[in-house]
Amino acid sequence: MKMTFRWYGKNTDKIPLKYIKQIPNCSGIMGMLDDIPAGEIWTKERIKEYVDYVHEHGLEVEVIESVNVHEDIKLGLPSREKYIENYIETIKNLAEYGIKVIVYNFMPVFDWLRTDLAREIPEDGSNSLYYDEEELKGLTPQKIVENTIKDSKGFTLPGWEPDRLKELDEVLEKYKSVDEKQLLENFKYFLEKIIPVCEEVGIKMAVHPDDPAWPIFGLPRIAHSKEQFEKIMNLVDSPANNICLCTGSLGSNPGNNIPEIVRYFGKKNKIACAHVRNIKFLGYRKFRESAHFSPEGDFDMFEIMKAFYDTNFDGYIRPDHGRMIWDEEGRPGYGLYDRALGLEYLTGLWEAIEKMDKINKNK
Numbered sequence: 001m002k003m004t005f006r007w008y009g010k011n012t013d014k015i016p017l018k019y020i021k022q023i024p025n026c027s028g029i030m031g032m033l034d035d036i037p038a039g040e041i042w043t044k045e046r047i048k049e050y051v052d053y054v055h056e057h058g059l060e061v062e063v064i065e066s067v068n069v070h071e072d073i074k075l076g077l078p079s080r081e082k083y084i085e086n087y088i089e090t091i092k093n094l095a096e097y098g099i100k101v102i103v104y105n106f107m108p109v110f111d112w113l114r115t116d117l118a119r120e121i122p123e124d125g126s127n128s129l130y131y132d133e134e135e136l137k138g139l140t141p142q143k144i145v146e147n148t149i150k151d152s153k154g155f156t157l158p159g160w161e162p163d164r165l166k167e168l169d170e171v172l173e174k175y176k177s178v179d180e181k182q183l184l185e186n187f188k189y190f191l192e193k194i195i196p197v198c199e200e201v202g203i204k205m206a207v208h209p210d211d212p213a214w215p216i217f218g219l220p221r222i223a224h225s226k227e228q229f230e231k232i233m234n235l236v237d238s239p240a241n242n243i244c245l246c247t248g249s250l251g252s253n254p255g256n257n258i259p260e261i262v263r264y265f266g267k268k269n270k271i272a273c274a275h276v277r278n279i280k281f282l283g284y285r286k287f288r289e290s291a292h293f294s295p296e297g298d299f300d301m302f303e304i305m306k307a308f309y310d311t312n313f314d315g316y317i318r319p320d321h322g323r324m325i326w327d328e329e330g331r332p333g334y335g336l337y338d339r340a341l342g343l344e345y346l347t348g349l350w351e352a353i354e355k356m357d358k359i360n361k362n363k
């Protein structure tokens with residue numbers, strides 16, 4: 001298992017790689033180039049520049065997140081062909097520079113959604129991302145986009161890239177004729193084209209769950225339960241077709257038993273990487289993102305890490321969204337301090353699980 005940390009790139013992430021290197025047990029970053037619009041090729045030049053810069057700081061970059069899938073691919077429009085070709089070029093280019101895993105999603109328009117990006121946590125004065133379905137009821141998708149971009153404090157947010165949202169009305173209209181079944185068919189079409197290339201160049205695709213884990217705004221969503229992920233894995237049966245298991249996204253539905261889902265797909269070697277975080281439920285479809293430490297939220301982080309350990313997980317884990325603490329000003333969910341605490345906590349759990357296992361085996 002390799003512990004990593006999400007990093008946006010030197011132009012848009014104010015956290016220097018030097019700081020990330022100083023987090024004990026952090027082997028590298030999960031990287032992204034968030035200025036490249038969905039559908040465009042990630043050129044070798046851009047990738048090389050990014051990868052070289054990370055390596056210069058003594059860190060690895062074997063996972064790239066958010067090579068966004070163009071909406072036309074998800075919609076199954078004829079124009080998807082050229083976007084799929086571009087996606088394939090990007091896969092080949094990334095493989096050439098040592099990338100092993102690509103995290104992506106196949107969610108119509110929105111891949112994650114919150115109603116507040118900085119809700120104060122009364123117990124300690126920190127703040128974190130927050131979701132309340134009740135608040136969402138009074139809002140149109142357009143208003144949510146407006147609020148989210150306004151609350152992002154000028155930082156780009158993955159999934160909320162301006163290019164993806166500028167033609168929102170038009171895209172929402174197009175999705176009216178796409179149901180879950182059609183979306184799955186379009187997904188299969190995409191995977192059938194790209195997975196053979198991934199097999200050839202040694203890349204694992206890792207699909208990220210819906211966040212929150214249920215449909216929103218009447219859009220079809222197909223990745224928020226064990227059964228749905230089983231379906232996605234069966235669309236194209238290949239070692240290159242994998243899951244990015246995000247505990248906070250999937251776990252936003254308390255009906256999803258995270259340790260059990262980790263064990264289920266872990267045994268099948270279907271988890272290429274994981275985002276591990278905790279959340280605190282405040283009511284029905286109402287939660288906030290808590291510190292990683294189990295008692296701060298509603299997940300048993302020990303059981304989650306043990307499920308990874310017991311299924312011989314050898315992929316990548318990163319702490320996920322953190323709170324804003326110690327007066328840090330930063331990208332919502334992606335400050336340095338609380339994520340570093342999270343990484344250390346997960347590392348401690350792993351060390352303890354591993355050593356206890358050895359002690360027990362030697363008995």
Ligand SMILES: [Mn+2]
Nearest residue numbers: 246249275320
């Ligand atoms: Mn995630």
